[in-house]
Amino acid sequence: MPKITEAQVMxxxxxxIEPELHKDIVTLKMIxxxxxxGNDVQFTIVLTTPACPLKGxxxxxxxxxxxxxxxxxxxxxxxxxxxxxxxxxxSTLDIGVRNAVAVASGKGGVGKSTVATNLAxxxxxxxxxxxxxxxxxxxxxxxxxxxxSGRPKAKGNKILPPVGHGVKLFSMGFLVDPKQPMIWRGPxxxxxxxxxxxxxxxxxxxxxxxxxxxGTGDAxxxxxxxxxxxxxxxxxxxxxxxxxDVVRSVxxxxxxxxxxxxxxxxxxxxxxxxxxxxxxxxGHGGGQAMARDMGLPFLGEIPLESAVRAGxxxxxxxxxxxxxxxxxxxxxxxxxxxxxxxxxQNLANTSPQFAPxxxxxxxx
Ligand SMILES: Nc1ncnc2c1ncn2[C@@H]1O[C@H](COP(=O)(O)OP(=O)(O)OP(=O)(O)O)[C@@H](O)[C@H]1O
Ligand SMILES: [Mg+2]
Numbered sequence: 008m009p010k011i012t013e014a015q016v017m018x019x020x021x022x023x024i025e026p027e028l029h030k031d032i033v034t035l036k037m038i039x040x041x042x043x044x045g046n047d048v049q050f051t052i053v054l055t056t057p058a059c060p061l062k063g064x065x066x067x068x069x070x071x072x073x074x075x076x077x078x079x080x081x082x083x084x085x086x087x088x089x090x091x092x093x094x095x096x097x098s099t100l101d102i103g104v105r106n107a108v109a110v111a112s113g114k115g116g117v118g119k120s121t122v123a124t125n126l127a128x129x130x131x132x133x134x135x136x137x138x139x140x141x142x143x144x145x146x147x148x149x150x151x152x153x154x155x156s157g158r159p160k161a162k163g164n165k166i167l168p169p170v171g172h173g174v175k176l177f178s179m180g181f182l183v184d185p186k187q188p189m190i191w192r193g194p195x196x197x198x199x200x201x202x203x204x205x206x207x208x209x210x211x212x213x214x215x216x217x218x219x220x221x222g223t224g225d226a227x228x229x230x231x232x233x234x235x236x237x238x239x240x241x242x243x244x245x246x247x248x249x250x251x252d253v254v255r256s257v258x259x260x261x262x263x264x265x266x267x268x269x270x271x272x273x274x275x276x277x278x279x280x281x282x283x284x285x286x287x288x289x290g291h292g293g294g295q296a297m298a299r300d301m302g303l304p305f306l307g308e309i310p311l312e313s314a315v316r317a318g319x320x321x322x323x324x325x326x327x328x329x330x331x332x333x334x335x336x337x338x339x340x341x342x343x344x345x346x347x348x349x350x351x352q353n354l355a356n357t358s359p360q361f362a363p364x365x366x367x368x369x370x371x
Contacts, residue, residue, distance in 0.1 A: 011043050011078050016050065019072040026061045027347045028354055032069070035354075039087070046080035048073055055350035056213075057088040057134035060343035090135060090213035091353040093237040100204060100234035104138070106349050107215045107234060108268065111260070112242040113252025115221035118273035119242050120148045121315060122338070123218035124324045126240070129342030131173045132326065135213040138168065140203055141178030142230055143220040144196050150180040154322020157181070165208035172327060177207045197229040204233055214346070231263040237349055238268035240306065240341075245272055245293040253294075257301060268348045269304035270294050271341055277311040278333070304348065306341045309334050 021033040028035060032052060041050040052069060054062065066084060073082045092105040100107070110123040120143070127139040141149035150156055153171035159181050160167045168175040179199065209215065217236075220226050230236065239260045243253045253270065260267050272294030277286045288311060298305040309315075310333050318328040326335045 049083040054088040056346040058346035095235040106237040113256040125338040127216040138175040147180035269306040270298040271306040274311040275308035
């Protein structure tokens with residue numbers, strides 16, 4: 008029986024295409040720890056995100072490709088991930104955060120904070136290092152929605168972010184009495200956002216999710232002036248009045264040179280738990296049609312479910328409180344699509360290999 012060689016295995020794997028990145032996994036330098044012992048082959052595929060939506064497909068194709076090599080008896084495939092850094096972001100904000108995504112909408116109350124918490128948590132559930140920054144200085148909701156309260160501790164001249172469900176958090180709600188109205192002037196808001204980025208010890212994060220206040224106002228501008236965002240996720244509800252606000256929001260991000268990663272339609276429909284009958288309370292399909300018209304990716308429909316509201320109020324977002332619900336599944340799928348879009352963007356902006364995991368010193 009001829010000896011199996013590394014070259015044969017690499018040749019076989021060079022026919023496996025990463026479906027999102029449209030290049031083969033050898034060219035993308037995704038194969039590591041290749042060992043051949045007798046008739047057994049072992050290797051690791053290093054993905055660009057632990058939230059890879061098409062991991063199953065890559066696994067099936069890689070196993071099939073290597074199994075076809077004459078003489079191979081057993082294939083032991085492991086997965087690992089290394090999230091590439093956004094080169095534009097780290098050139099503007101050198102604090103160890105590899106990617107930063109803002110969740111925004113033109114309108115209030117459409118579910119930005121709900122999407123932001125569940126997006127952060129979904130990425131963390133996949134195994135990513137995640138932070139969630141509440142940029143809603145006037146009406147911070149993240150502490151309540153993530154079930155974390157109390158004053159953060161300091162370490163040296165840095166603030167340690169409280170952790171909720173494995174996600175590092177920061178919010179004005181940790182610093183002030185939640186019942187106290189907050190009256191801020193524009194410049195104070197700007198410096199608060201800068202401090203949240205620079206003075207909080209975020210550590211090494213794969214993704215920092217940023218929950219924006221409604222509208223196209225000061226906070227978005229301050230944020231965009233403080234760092235180069237990897238992208239924005241726009242939340243809408245299906246009805247026309249929400250949609251026209253979204254168009255403005257998209258326009259603002261385009262002006263700020265922030266890529267819009269896609270549009271998610273929240274409160275899309277309601278399925279009555281007793282009858283199973285579906286109601287399109289705010290109409291249907293507006294978000295998808297708008298995304299199509301604007302040439303933006305559509306990130307999915309999240310149904311109106313009382314468990315979403317209850318999870319938010321109880322500090323247990325739906326992806327962990329009711330993981331089998333339709334809303335949780337839609338939110339998990341949305342998070343994978345967002346992670347994949349960021350990987351595609353980062354790899355397009357660098358060479359066709361991973362940017363090495365940056366070993367950044369914290370500068371502020
Ligand atoms: N899909 C959903 N099903 C049921 N309730 C939802 C859903 N999405 C959001 N909610 C609820 O609607 C309310 C508003 O949502 P959320 O606070 O996330 O909106 P927002 O856009 O962040 O609001 P604001 O503009 O005030 O920041 C919350 O009580 C939340 O729990
Ligand atoms: Mg909010």
